[in-house]
Amino acid sequence: xxxxxxxxxxxxxxxxxxxxxxxxxxxxxxxxxxxxxxxxxxxxxxxxxxxxxxxxxxxxxxxxxxxxxxxxxxxxxxxxxxxxxxxxxxxxxxxxxxxxxxxxxxxxxxxxxxxxxxxxxxxxxxxxxxxxxxxxxxxxxxxxxxxxxxxxxxxxxxxxxxxxxxxxxxxxxxxxxxxxx
Amino acid sequence: xxxxxxxxxxxxxxxxxxxxxxxxxxxxxxxxxxxxxxxxxxxxxxxxxxxxxxxxxxxxxxxxxxxxxxxxxxxxxxxxxxxxxxxxxxxxxxxxxxxxxxxxxxxxxxxxxxxxxxxxxxxxxxxxxxxxxxxxxxxxxxxxxxxxxxxxxxxxxxxxxxxxxxxxxxxxxxxxxxxxx
Numbered sequence: 001x002x003x004x005x006x007x008x009x010x011x012x013x014x015x016x017x018x019x020x021x022x023x024x025x026x027x028x029x030x031x032x033x034x035x036x037x038x039x040x041x042x043x044x045x046x047x048x049x050x051x052x053x054x055x056x057x058x059x060x061x062x063x064x065x066x067x068x069x070x071x072x073x074x075x076x077x078x079x080x081x082x083x084x085x086x087x088x089x090x091x092x093x094x095x096x097x098x099x100x101x102x103x104x105x106x107x108x109x110x111x112x113x114x115x116x117x118x119x120x121x122x123x124x125x126x127x128x129x130x131x132x133x134x135x136x137x138x139x140x141x142x143x144x145x146x147x148x149x150x151x152x153x154x155x156x157x158x159x160x161x162x163x164x165x166x167x168x169x170x171x172x173x174x175x176x177x178x179x180x181x
Numbered sequence: 182x183x184x185x186x187x188x189x190x191x192x193x194x195x196x197x198x199x200x201x202x203x204x205x206x207x208x209x210x211x212x213x214x215x216x217x218x219x220x221x222x223x224x225x226x227x228x229x230x231x232x233x234x235x236x237x238x239x240x241x242x243x244x245x246x247x248x249x250x251x252x253x254x255x256x257x258x259x260x261x262x263x264x265x266x267x268x269x270x271x272x273x274x275x276x277x278x279x280x281x282x283x284x285x286x287x288x289x290x291x292x293x294x295x296x297x298x299x300x301x302x303x304x305x306x307x308x309x310x311x312x313x314x315x316x317x318x319x320x321x322x323x324x325x326x327x328x329x330x331x332x333x334x335x336x337x338x339x340x341x342x343x344x345x346x347x348x349x350x351x352x353x354x355x356x357x358x359x360x361x362x
Contacts, residue, residue, distance in 0.1 A: 002230050003251045004244040004324040014196045015203055017219040020297050022196055027246060035322035037246040038198040042297065063185040064295040065208060065218045071186045071295050072291055078296070108339065110347045112294045114245040114252050115259070116201050116223065119294055121347065133198045140218035143185040156290065166302065166347040173354040 004030050006037070019043065028089065036178075042119035046089040047076035049107070049171045049178075050099065050126040057154055057175050058097050058129075059168070061145040072147065072162050074171045076121070077138075085122040093126055095138035097146055102128035107174075112166060121167055125178075151176050185211050185216070185361075200224065200259065201298075223300035227270040228257035230288070230352045231280060231307040238335055238356050239278050239310075240349070252343050253328065256350045257302070258319075266303040267355040274307055276319035278327055283309035293347060302348055304360075332357050 021041045028034055050058040059064035063070045077092035079085055086106065094100055107123040138144065150158070154172045157163040163172070185264070191207035202222045209215055231239040244251045258273035260266055267287065283285055288304040319325065335353045338344040344353070 002244070003326060005251075006244050006246050008246075015219075017205070018217065020203075020219050020221070022201075022221075024198070025246065025295075030324050030339070036199065038196075038201050039247045040201070040297075042204075042294075045296070061184055063183070063187050064292070065187050065189075065206065065298055066220045066299045067292055067295055067301075068299075071292065073295070073348055089348075108350070109342075110345050110350050111245070111248055111252065112347050113223075113298060113300055114224075114248055114254070114346055115226070115257075116247055117294060117298065117302075118247045118249075119297075120248075141210055141214070143211050144311055145184060161290075164291050165295055166293050166351060169289070169291050170347060170351045170354065173351065173358070175355070177358075 001173070006030075006035070009034065024065055031153065032169060038116055040117040041118075042117055043081070044079045044085070044121045044122070046079065046085050046092055046124060047074050047167045047171070048089055048093045048124045048126050049074055049175055050093060050097065050101065050129060051175060052148055054130055055155045055179050056148040056150055057172065058099065059147045059149055059154070059163075060096050061147065071165050073165045073168045074156055089122065089124040091132070091136065094132060094135045096144055098135040099126070099129040099134055100132055101126035102130065123171070151179065187211075187216070188272065195272050198313060219297055221298040221300075223298055224262070225266070225301045225303070226257055227260065227273060227303045228255050228348045229270055229274045229305045229307050229309060230255055230351070230356055231274060231278065231282065232356060232359070233310055233329055236360050237331055238353065239245055239280065239327060240328045240330055240335070240344075241277050242328065244252045247287040252346050253338055253354045254349045259346065270305040272317065275313060275316045277325055279316040279362065280310040281313055282305070282307035285313065304348070304352070332360065
């Protein structure tokens, strides 16, 4: 899967942060010419399509500083160093929603911004949910508002822009397909 | 739409690149505590769900240095400075596929990586496609392989990981829904 591979011929680290890092690479193109690529490293993340017994989807609202607004998204979170994504997914579901799931399965993974970042999101499906009395707490700097929405409500929030996030848009189309079957 | 707003109390520019820039902001959280946010600025992009008269979807394979592999994606591209996204979308469709469309409409926009970047993708639907004899050429440093795939082929590529990109996963679900109706 390396059609048109670009060979690195130079590399300069710009920033090593708490979550992301940035480097600039000089690459050799398939035609022998060179180009520069600005590349962000990200540890990867998980996201969970969680469906309640009454066919609602769990969504969380949180402020996203990069976009200067709050977004309504499916539960999600970064993979901690050395953590298995399955563990991250179960942890984030509990931390962000207070739910655990009797049915929990991996769905698929995809890159979110392949043009400049290596962030990969691993998607999971959670069903047969049950509330935890004292759920594990999330990050100290995360403020989250939990919502349980019907598919009609989710559609409405897609239409009016409250849902404005690629993984959540995918999740809602997927959940609708799932609930029809 | 500013629930849990985080007020910027400090800002440091790290990098101003050709495509992206990076800054670190100190923010005040809703509880008065502070946190640091690593934020990437991106000019935004368009992507096109292009459906041929025989119900195939146009896909392009290109190498993605950030992921060190080639990906199969719907046609897409960055918005040039000052460019209207509608214009970008028509331009990218022609440059990457050699097609123009008699039916072309805006579908929706979403953030791709709201945790750290402000990249927004504007999605379009193109139908009634026709080949251009001498299409506009794309960026010099872009090498692209065009594919026209049935929905079954697209599903197969989702399953085996050749399609590994959030906007394309959304596009395929959406196209399947569209073609059923």
